[in-house]
Amino acid sequence: MKRGNIGVLPRTNSLADESYLEFVETFRVMNFVKMYPAFAGASDSEVLERKGKSDDSLSLKEIKEVIGPLPISKTWQRFMRTHQEMMWRRVRSSFVVTEKEHLEELKAAETKGPGKLIIDPNFVTPEQAKREIHLQPGGYADDEIGGIVFHYGTKTFYQGYNDQNEHHIEFVELAEPPQDGKVERILDVACSIGQCTTNFKKRFPDAEVWGLDVALPLLRYAHKCAVDEGIDVNYIQALGEDTKFEDNHFDMVFAYIMFHEVPVSVMRKTIVEMFRILRPGGTFTIFEFPNSSQGLPPSQRFLIDYDSRNNCEPYSPGFVKSDFLQIIKDAGFDTKPGKDSSNPFLQSIVATKPA
Ligand SMILES: C[S@@+](CC[C@H](N)C(=O)[O-])C[C@H]1O[C@@H](n2cnc3c(N)ncnc32)[C@H](O)[C@@H]1O
16 A cells, blocks of 8 residues: 655555665664774774785775675675665565556656656667666666655665755755856756755756756656656756757756766766856766775775675776866866765865856
């Protein structure tokens, strides 16, 4: 039975599912908040003791040789994989019970406003976007109920601190408007289920706001949520690297944790495309995972490698090795550090198209 929503968050289809997933969420809190610092501390000191250094001159192989066999490392890796598998299995098996009804709701919302959903019937999903990122069954693009599954799955990922989009609201608040203050058109690139997109409209009610993503299941769900809330935002299925928008169209563009999830070639093209569609003086605010130019400790390099192999993050090692900031500058942007957020793990960059 459908059990409605709590605010913007859908409820699972049974109390038993909700309770089980609350356990998984707490398991994740234990893995990340309690166990990760202990794992990282033990790993970094062991590397320093055994190798006499802990900087970038160490190869990943050397780091893995030391950290891999540590008992805390083995336990932590098992817990990380297991909690992720438990979460997706239970989330999907819960929402699949009302799949038919949910798909009818998504279909009915397609023609409703206030905003539009633009689907390209000839769209071909690139191979790059078909991976089961974070182990989500079917990935972002190949499960018709992937939107609601992603929504509840990421509730667990955010450990209960984003149930009403609190993090997304914070990142939107930190996005930097152009210096001249003119904000008529905004694009949220790789918007997933639109948790930032709708909040851009709340922050800039007079602006035309667009969310763009490659994954139709996420966009259809995003559109339904916006319709339910009566928020006037538009969603479009397109590629970040080939948006089809006109030159100089947007005053602000925004990307929240997109770039570590695409190949470096797609990242480069997307940044060039963002430059093209921004008007002179327009701003591109980016929140993203860290990369190696920031000098990562061995434990974090181990974590990124772990994630790429065991949590289906195939592109993050390439992202980490890339000179992300230089790639943004090479596209023509002036860059400066963006504002700090409550997530110290993320880097923040404001890139401005010179006026
Ligand atoms: C981690 S999610 C981004 C999170 C999202 N910005 C939010 O507000 O929660 C990565 C997103 O990138 C999208 N994506 C992957 N490749 C893409 C591409 N080439 N063009 C546009 N979107 C892409 C995925 O479908 C997915 O929704």
